[in-house]
Amino acid sequence: MRTIIFTCKRTIFLIPTLLGIVVLVFFISHIIPADPAALVAGPFADQKQIEEIRRMYGFDRPFYEQLWMYLIQLIRGDLGESLYTRRPVAWEIKSRFPATLELAFVSLFFSVLLGIPIGILTAVRRNQWIDHLFRGITIAGLAIAAFWLGIMLQLFLGYKLDLLPIAGRISGKPPASVTGLYLLDSILTLNWGAFLSSFKHIILPAATLTFTAFATLVRFTRAGVLNALTSDYVRYERSMGLSRELLIYKYILRNSLTATVSQIGLLFGLLLAGSVVVERVFSWPGLGSFAVESILMMDYKAVLAVALWSGFAYTIGNLLVDIALALIDPREITR
Amino acid sequence: MLNLLEVINLSVQFDTYQGMVEAVDEANLTIKKGEVVGLVGESGCGKTTMARAILNVIPSPPGKISKGQVFFQGRNILLMEEKELNLSIRGKAITLIPQDPLGSFNPLFSIGTQIKDIARQKLISQSEPKRLGNHKEEMKQKILMMLNKVKLPTPETFLTRYPHELSGGQRQRVMIAMALLTDPLLVIADEPTTFLDVTVQAQILEILQHLVREEHVSVLYITHNLAVASKISDRIVVMYAGQIVESASTDSFFAHPAHPYTRKLLECLPSQAREIKGIPGNVPSLINPPKGCRFVSRCDRAQSECFQKRPLQEEIASDHWIHCYHPILKNEE
Amino acid sequence: MTTYKIIFREFLNDRLAVMGLGIILILLLTALFAPFLAPDRSAIYDINPQKKLKAPSWEHPFGTDHMGRDILSRVIFGTRITIIIAIIAVGSALTIGVPIGLIAGYYENWLSGFLMRISDIFLSFPQFVLAMALAVVLGPNIKNAILALSITYWPWFSRIVYAETLFVKHSTFIEATEALGANKFRIMAFHILPNILSPIIVRSTIGMGYTILTAAALGFLGVGAQPPTPEWGLAISEAREYLPGAWWYATFPGMAIFVVVMAFNMFGDGLRDVLDPRLRISGK
Numbered sequence: 001m002r003t004i005i006f007t008c009k010r011t012i013f014l015i016p017t018l019l020g021i022v023v024l025v026f027f028i029s030h031i032i033p034a035d036p037a038a039l040v041a042g043p044f045a046d047q048k049q050i051e052e053i054r055r056m057y058g059f060d061r062p063f064y065e066q067l068w069m070y071l072i073q074l075i076r077g078d079l080g081e082s083l084y085t086r087r088p089v090a091w092e093i094k095s096r097f098p099a100t101l102e103l104a105f106v107s108l109f110f111s112v113l114l115g116i117p118i119g120i121l122t123a124v125r126r127n128q129w130i131d132h133l134f135r136g137i138t139i140a141g142l143a144i145a146a147f148w149l150g151i152m153l154q155l156f157l158g159y160k161l162d163l164l165p166i167a168g169r170i171s172g173k174p175p176a177s178v179t180g181l182y183l184l185d186s187i188l189t190l191n192w193g194a195f196l197s198s199f200k201h202i203i204l205p206a207a208t209l210t211f212t213a214f215a216t217l218v219r220f221t222r223a224g225v226l227n228a229l230t231s232d233y234v235r236y237e238r239s240m241g242l243s244r245e246l247l248i249y250k251y252i253l254r255n256s257l258t259a260t261v262s263q264i265g266l267l268f269g270l271l272l273a274g275s276v277v278v279e280r281v282f283s284w285p286g287l288g289s290f291a292v293e294s295i296l297m298m299d300y301k302a303v304l305a306v307a308l309w310s311g312f313a314y315t316i317g318n319l320l321v322d323i324a325l326a327l328i329d330p331r332e333i334t335r
Numbered sequence: 336m337l338n339l340l341e342v343i344n345l346s347v348q349f350d351t352y353q354g355m356v357e358a359v360d361e362a363n364l365t366i367k368k369g370e371v372v373g374l375v376g377e378s379g380c381g382k383t384t385m386a387r388a389i390l391n392v393i394p395s396p397p398g399k400i401s402k403g404q405v406f407f408q409g410r411n412i413l414l415m416e417e418k419e420l421n422l423s424i425r426g427k428a429i430t431l432i433p434q435d436p437l438g439s440f441n442p443l444f445s446i447g448t449q450i451k452d453i454a455r456q457k458l459i460s461q462s463e464p465k466r467l468g469n470h471k472e473e474m475k476q477k478i479l480m481m482l483n484k485v486k487l488p489t490p491e492t493f494l495t496r497y498p499h500e501l502s503g504g505q506r507q508r509v510m511i512a513m514a515l516l517t518d519p520l521l522v523i524a525d526e527p528t529t530f531l532d533v534t535v536q537a538q539i540l541e542i543l544q545h546l547v548r549e550e551h552v553s554v555l556y557i558t559h560n561l562a563v564a565s566k567i568s569d570r571i572v573v574m575y576a577g578q579i580v581e582s583a584s585t586d587s588f589f590a591h592p593a594h595p596y597t598r599k600l601l602e603c604l605p606s607q608a609r610e611i612k613g614i615p616g617n618v619p620s621l622i623n624p625p626k627g628c629r630f631v632s633r634c635d636r637a638q639s640e641c642f643q644k645r646p647l648q649e650e651i652a653s654d655h656w657i658h659c660y661h662p663i664l665k666n667e668e
Numbered sequence: 669m670t671t672y673k674i675i676f677r678e679f680l681n682d683r684l685a686v687m688g689l690g691i692i693l694i695l696l697l698t699a700l701f702a703p704f705l706a707p708d709r710s711a712i713y714d715i716n717p718q719k720k721l722k723a724p725s726w727e728h729p730f731g732t733d734h735m736g737r738d739i740l741s742r743v744i745f746g747t748r749i750t751i752i753i754a755i756i757a758v759g760s761a762l763t764i765g766v767p768i769g770l771i772a773g774y775y776e777n778w779l780s781g782f783l784m785r786i787s788d789i790f791l792s793f794p795q796f797v798l799a800m801a802l803a804v805v806l807g808p809n810i811k812n813a814i815l816a817l818s819i820t821y822w823p824w825f826s827r828i829v830y831a832e833t834l835f836v837k838h839s840t841f842i843e844a845t846e847a848l849g850a851n852k853f854r855i856m857a858f859h860i861l862p863n864i865l866s867p868i869i870v871r872s873t874i875g876m877g878y879t880i881l882t883a884a885a886l887g888f889l890g891v892g893a894q895p896p897t898p899e900w901g902l903a904i905s906e907a908r909e910y911l912p913g914a915w916w917y918a919t920f921p922g923m924a925i926f927v928v929v930m931a932f933n934m935f936g937d938g939l940r941d942v943l944d945p946r947l948r949i950s951g952k
Contacts, residue, residue, distance in 0.1 A: 020789035025801075033805050139684075139937075143930035145881055147888050148904055148922035151911070159912040230394075232438035239392050239433075240453055240513070241425030244417075250452075254443050273796035277885050281908075291800070292889055300804050307801040311793045318792075329443055330497050352678070 006326050014319055021311040026070050029304045031063065079305040082294065089305045092290055097309070098180025099169060100279070100286030104271045106183070106202055107209035111267060115214040116260060119221025123256075124248070126226065134218060141215030147277035150208040154281065157204065164204050167283040170197045205282040209274050213267050220263045224256030231255070258329050265321035269314045337409060339553050340366040340389070340521055345403030347381070347388050350396075354622035358384045360577045360629075361402065363648060364555075366521065371547060371554040373568030373585075375561055377618065381577040382557045383434070386523045389555075390425055391415075408520075427457055430514040432524040436506035440498035447494030450478055450513055457517040481512040485542055504535035508542065515546060521553045528563070540567065561600065565589060573597050576618055576629040578645065583655035593651055593662040595634045628659070636661040678942050685938020691931035699747040706741035721914045731916035734906065735896075739917065742898035743924050749899045750928065753814055753883045754876045760818035762825055762872060769829025770856045774837060784830060787823035795820045796882055803891040810899075813892035817879055828871055832864040866943035873936035877929040884925050900925050 030036050037054035038045070045053070054060055058069055073079075079089040122131040158166035165171060175186040175194040183202070186195035228234055229252065237247055279288035287306055294302035342364040349356040359381045366372050374382050387393050389405050391413055404411045412424055433439040441449060454474050482490030485508040498506060507527060514522050524543065528536040544567055547554055558564050564571055565585060572582040573594065581594040592598050599614045616633035619625055627644050631637045638661065646658045679685060698705055707729075716736030724731045730739035768787070772780035790798065802816035836842065837860065845859055886892035887901030895902065900921040907917035 016785075017789065017792055020785065021792055024789055024793075028801055028805055032802075135684075139930060139933055140926075143877065143881075143926050143933055145884050145888075145901070145904075145922060145925050145929075147885060147901075148918070148925065151904065151908065151918050152922070155912055155915055155918075232433070232435055233441040235392065236431065236433050236439035237441070239387070239390050239425060239431045241421040241427060241456055242452060243421050243456070246452070246456075251441055251444070255441065258443075269794040273794035276796065276800065277888060280889070295800070295804055295889060295891060298804075300801075303804045304801055307793065307797050310797045314794055315792045331442060331499055 003323075003326055007323050010319055010322060014315065017315055018312060021308065021315065022071065022074060023067070025304055025308045025311070026067055028307075029300070030059070030066055030070070033300075074308075079308075080301040082299060082302045089302050092302070093287060093305060093309055095180075096285060096287050096290050098286075099284060100272070100275050100288055102181040102183065103202065103205055103209065103275055103279070103284060103286060104268065105181070106206045107213060107271050108264070108267065110206060110210045111214040111217055112264065114210070115217030116221050118214075119218045119260070120225050120248075120253070120256070122218065123222045123225035123229065138215035138218050141211050141213075144212060146208055146212045146274045147281050149211060150205065150278050150281035153204050153208060165201050166204060169201050169285060170194065171201070172197055174198075205278050205284055208278050208281075209271055212274060213270055216270075217260065217263055217267060221256060221260045224259035225252060227259070228252045228255040254328060258325060261321060261325050261328065265318040268317040268321075272310050272314060338365045338406075339368045339370075339408065340364070340555075341404075341406040342385070342389065343404045343406070345385065345388055345405065346401045347384050347393060347398060348401045349398045351622075356621045357624050358398075358577050358621060359388065360624070361645070362574070362577075362579045364572060364579065364582075366553050366555060368520070369551050369553055370570060371556060371568045372570045372572060373564030374555060374557045374572050374574060375559065375564050376574035377559055379618065380574045382574055383525055384577075385574075386431070386525050386555065386557060389523065390429060390431065391420060392425075421456075422459075426453055427517050428519055429521045429523065430517060430519040432507075432510050432514045432522065432527045434526045435530050436503060436510050437498065437530075439510065440506065442498055444497075445494065446496055446498060446501070446509060450494070450509070450516070451475075453513050454478060454516055478512075478516065481516050482509070484515075484546060485509070485512045486538075487512075503531050504539065507531060507535075507539055511539070511543060511546070515550060515552070518550075519552055521555065522547075523555045523557070525557045526559070529559075536563075543567070561604065573600070576624065577621055578629050579658060580630065581657050581659075583652075587652060587655045591652065591655070593655070593657050593664065594659050595636050595661075595663065596630045598663055599633075636663075675942050679938055682938040682941065684934045685941075688931040688934030688936075688938065691927060692935060695747055695751065695928055695931065698744055699751045702745050702748055706744040707738065721910060721917070723914075724916050730920040731914065733903070733917055734910055734914075739903075739920055742903065743900070743921055746898045746900045746903070746921065746924065747928075749810070749893060749897060750880055750883070753810070753817070754879050757814050757817035757821065757879050757883070758872055758875045760814075761821035761875070762868070764818070765822035765825025766829050766861075766868060768822070769826035770833055770860065772826065773830040773833025774852070774856050774860065776834075780830075783826070787826045787830075790820065790823040791827065793820075795824075796885060799882060799886065800889065800891060803886055808891040808894060810893045810897065813883060813886050816886070817882060821875065821879065824875070825868065825871060828867050829864060832867055833860055836860050836863050866939075870936055870940040870943065873932055873939055877932035877936065880925065880929050880932070 035050075037050050037059045058066055061069075077090050079093070081087065082089050082092055085092060118134055122134050125131055154166040157163050169182055173194070174182055175191045175198075176189045178185045178188050182198040183195065186192070186198060234247065234252065237251065242251075275284075275286060276288035276291055278284070279286045280292045283289065287309070291303055291306040294300075294306070342362060345359055345362045345364075346357070347359040349358055362381075362385060364372070364374070364385070374385070376382050384393070388400055389412075391400070391405075393400060400413060403413075405413050407424065407429065412420065415424070440446070451474070454477070458470055458474065478494075479490045482493060487493060487505065487508055493501070493505075493509070501509070507530075510527070514524075527543065528539050531539060540563065547567075554567075556564065556567055561571075568585050570582065570584050571588045573580050573596070575596050581588070581592070581597050588597075592601055596614075603613060614633055619629055619632060625631055625642065627640070627642045628634075628637075628646055631641050634641070640660050646660045648656050648658055649662075650656050651662055651664065714737065716732075718736065720732060720734055720736040722728060722732045722736075728738050728740065730743060733739055733742070765787075768783050772783040799813075799816040799820045802819060803813050806812035806815065833856075842855065842859060845855055850859075883892055884899070884901030884904075887899045888905045890902075890905065893899035893902045895906070903921040904918050907914065907921075910917055
């Protein structure tokens with residue numbers, strides 16, 4: 001019950017944050033540029049067109065009027081038109097988001113699958129060879145540029161060894177669209193060929209993102225477990241003869257989870273950010289590559305729309321993480 | 336009569352950045368069945384370390400038990416395997432009431448879950464896990480009964496609460512209940528009232544005294560407060576800088592404290608008759624401690640042999656033992 | 669043994685951290701003496717079409733790029749760009765973020781709430797996305813990239829400084845100093861700040877690594893350094909067109925990024941372990 005109240009409270013608090021994000025993006029798009037009209041018009045417009053755009057979009061009005069207009073537009077779902085595809089930006093975002101989401105989820109899944117157990121292992125076997133091995137691997141993971149790793153993987157696993165495809169989401173027809181996530185859709189429609197192909201295509205980009213992301217998960221899980229292992233309550237539990245297995249799997253796991261779960265929120269942000277460059281490298285048709293194409297076209301309206309959307313997604317993701325944290329740690333609710 | 340607990344020549348060391356800390360040096364301690372022994376000493380003198388050594392829960396990378404034996408019911412439990420220790424000794428035959436009730440509870444789980452886990456471990460050690468089902472209700476009743484005994488009204492409501500929702504006194508009462516739940520033979524109470532308010536301290540002490548008499552358990556009561564120790568103990572053992580210095584029945588102890596440190600300690604207790612006195616000097620560092628008796632630097636009776644070798648145990652009166660070359664004897668007063 | 673000596677000794681025990689420091693020093697020296705170290709000084713901007721896309725050899729240990737320029741020299745000169753970007757961006761973020769955090773933490777009034785709200789809003793974006801958007805709007809070049817990086821990184825500092833200031837503020841010695849009537853600026857600058865230095869230092873070091881990665885990503889996307897600047901991220905993006913044939917073109921600049929960022933991370937980790945046991949993440 002308390003958790004439900006907590007969730008409602010947090011969700012309401014979300015609104016000022018989202019508003020803040022909108023204001024910030026507005027600021028960047030309308031206030032910062034020397035001539036917003038020229039930017040919207042694009043590099044191919046002439047002076048007359050720029051003037052017209054200035055009037056049409058209201059760039060000559062006072063800024064609070066502009067902010068109001070911007071808000072109204074957003075509520076109506078109007079994010080402008082893409083210079084690159086000539087389609088509404090909102091439509092582009094909607095159709096491309098599932099691809100990015102799928103990549104992010106698969107990477108998140110593997111990061112958690114690998115990160116948490118390795119974190120626990122290295123904590124329990126602290127300072128032994130396996131701890132040092134993974135310390136090296138995680139340091140490497142945090143230091144590698146995602147786009148470079150992607151290119152290297154393409155070169156060696158794709159070209160030289162020809163094991164995995166290096167571009168796109170699928171070879172052949174995509175499965176019938178239910179959620180937009182190919183892996184899920186192909187399972188739901190029992191299309192095993194599509195599943196296999198999507199899976200092969202997602203491996204390299206997901207591996208790239210996972211390698212750079214799971215490192216931080218390992219480190220924080222390790223710290224959380226170590227912290228729990230040396231805590232007073234574990235000492236008491238040991239003194240009272242609770243068996244090691246019970247201790248680790250029931251108690252310590254939950255205690256170390258708080259540090260880990262809060263990292264997952266951060267991780268989601270890293271994955272969203274990383275997907276920009278990784279999508280470009282692997283020609284993955286998601287939001288990231290759309291942003292890059294828009295940058296190349298100087299279509300800044302589209303870029304800002306993507307930024308806005310990322311801000312929303314990241315904030316909502318973090319809200320979900322906070323709720324999960326409250327479920328794990330009852331003290332969070334009173335905080 | 337066979338002693339319940341016999342600690343023989345126990346030494347514990349900790350390896351730190353600054354050097355090897357000799358936390359406990361050749362300590363000897365015995366506890367009989369049904370006896371309450373008060374282990375008294377300043378903070379940092381090694382009392383808690385000794386308690387942990389008895390249960391063999393000294394954290395092993397920095398620390399280790401370098402010497403000594405701990406006989407419990409005639410068996411050296413330091414040689415026991417972890418599994419057996421967990422099964423029969425820890426939380427079963429020997430239980431612990433820790434110093435810090437807040438820190439010793441796991442903050443993420445309800446009180447009920449934690450109590451049940453301890454009770455269940457005892458059941459597992461007694462019967463096969465498969466037949467636990469029959470005992471579940473019995474277990475619950477026993478837990479509630481125990482919570483009643485420590486004077487927690489409406490014990491059912493406590494089971495669903497979380498540690499941070501209880502007061503300090505309530506938490507410590509639950510700790511006491513947990514320590515007695517499994518019908519232990521020896522309870523190690525490590526400064527159970529230190530973290531509590533003074534008013535609550537008295538209540539907890541009373542509950543403890545009552546239950547100890549009722550359940551006939553032996554207790555190792557660790558404290559820095561001589562007054563409290565005198566109220567609850569049958570014997571008093573004094574520890575200084577990792578060494579046991581004096582050990583006697585409570586009556587004999589207060590009738591005639593013989594070790595210079597003990598004397599000074601008693602003089603430190605505030606009294607209306609005298610000004611407040613302290614003991615000049617400081618506790619010696621436990622890294623590279625003095626070779627002989629560790630109280631030398633502050634003792635006004637110290638002579639050359641005190642610096643060379645630690646004095647062996649000597650019985651200076653009936654059931655009154657001391658480690659000193661120059662104890663303050665009756666005829667000196 | 670004084671505290672500083674103990675800290676120094678403990679630091680030297682951490683081999684990885686010392687290695688990191690070593691690499692950073694090499695990096696600084698390389699950047700400083702780049703013109704003397706690069707085998708082919710003139711080659712970084714000159715175009716030599718006959719020599720284009722040659723594989724690594726004695727003459728060109730890292731090979732040549734599509735304009736015939738020696739890649740080793742370009743990587744060496746790239747260290748200058750990298751260091752300048754990192755130092756200016758992190759330095760500016762520090763200069764903005766630390767005072768904001770101090771003020772917000774010390775004065776607990778509406779101003780603090782406001783400042784922290786703003787900082788939270790910046791933090792509700794993934795930093796790279798925001799930096800990218802800013803860089804696009806400002807115009808793609810190095811100066812704007814640095815600006816974008818500073819503007820998006822300062823909230824990380826103000827967050828930490830805010831939390832630490834709150835913590836230190838309530839300690840007795842601060843209250844004593846206030847009771848003695850010291851002026852608020854003095855208290856913040858000379859009493860609170862010295863006590864919260866270690867998390868700031870640690871964050872700056874790790875921030876250098878992070879900033880270098882982000883700057884390279886911006887360069888890769890074309891919103892950072894522009895050709896013909898020998899920036900590493902830009903080089904990788906230019907190299908893509910000539911893959912898989914000219915593998916050396918993309919590999920070596922990327923390795924340079926890897927080595928440098930790793931050095932900063934190892935050094936930062938070691939610093940953290942030694943300076944502030946509360947922050948021990950690597951948990952030794």
